[in-house]
Amino acid sequence: MVDQSTQKTITLQPNWKNYLLGYTLSILLIPLFGIGLVGLYWIYKKQNKYTYTFSDTQISSRDDKYQRNIDLVNIENVSVVQSWLQKKASVGDIVLKTTATSMTLRGMDDPFALKDMLEKAISIQKERLKKKEQTKPEQPEGKPGSMERMDYLTGLWQQGLVSDDDFEKEKKHFE
Template identity: 85%
Template sequence: MADQTSEKTITLQTSWKNHLLGYALSVLFIPLFGIGLVGLYLVYKRQKKYTYTFSDTKISSRDNKYQRNIDLVNIERVSVEQSWLQKKVSVGNITLNTTATSMRLRGVADPFALKKMLEKAISFQKERLQKKEQTKPEQPEGNPGSMERMDYLTGLWQQGLVSDEDFEKEKKHFE
C-alpha cells in the first residue's frame, strides 16, 4: 500500500517581469559591440538565482549557495513591498517575519494573492498544531509497568520472602 502522507509542494521563481528594466536595457545595448548580449545573460542568471518552495508545513528559499527554511507556524507577519515599476507589472517582494529571523521572497508575481494564500496556510497550520496539542494523551505519572512491579514486590513481602526493611527500602522507588 502506498504512503498517503507525502507533502504537496509548489516551486516558484522570480518573475521575469521583475527584471523587465534589465532586459529592456540589454536589448538596447545589443548594437553596442554586443554588450547587450552579455547583459541579457547576466539578467537571466539573476532572474533564475532564487527558487522558493512552498509545502504544507514550511517555506524554503534557495539561491546559488544557501537554502533557508521557515516553518509556517513560526511566521508572525507577512508584508508586501513594491516599487513603482513593480506595481505597474504586478510583481513585488514578500517579507516573512518570525521572532528570530525574516525571509524575503523577491520578484513574486501577484504578491497580494500569494500573501492572502500564505496567511490562510499559516492560520490553518497554527490551528492544526493547537488541536494536536489539545488531543495529546496525558503521560502516566509513573513508569509504565511500575504498578506490576510493586504488586510483585508486595507478593514477595506477604510470602515472607522479603524482609520488612527491604520491602520499605524498595517501596520508596515506586512512590
C-alpha cells in the same frame, strides 16, 4: 518528523517581469558592441538564481550558495513590498518575518493573492499545532516503573512468598 512523501510542495521562481527594466536595457544595448547580450545573460542568471519551495509546514529559499527554511508556525508577519515598476507589472516582493529572522521572496507574480494564501496556510498550520498539543497523552500517575514493581509485589504475595502484613505495608509506598 513529517513524512516527506505525503507532503505537497510547490516550487516558484521570480517572475521575468520583475527584471523588465534590465531586459529592456539589455535589448537596447545589443547594437553597442553586443554588450546587451552579456546583459541579457546576466539578467537571466539573476532571475533564475532564486527558487522558493512551499510545503505544508515550511518555506525554503534557495539560491546558488545557500538554502534557508522557515517553518510556517514561526511566521509572525507577511507583507508585500512593491516599487512603482513592480506595481505596473503586477509583481512584488513578499517579506516573511519571524522573531529571529526574515525572508524575502523576490519578484513574485500577483503578490497579494500569494500573501493571502500564505496567511491562510500559516493559520491552518498553527491550528494543527494547537490541536496536536491539546491531544497529547496525559502523564501516568506515580513514578516511572512503579506499576511494574507493584505487579511484582502482587505476584510475590499471590505465591505466598510475602505475608499479608508485609504486602499491605509495602503497598502503601506505591499509592
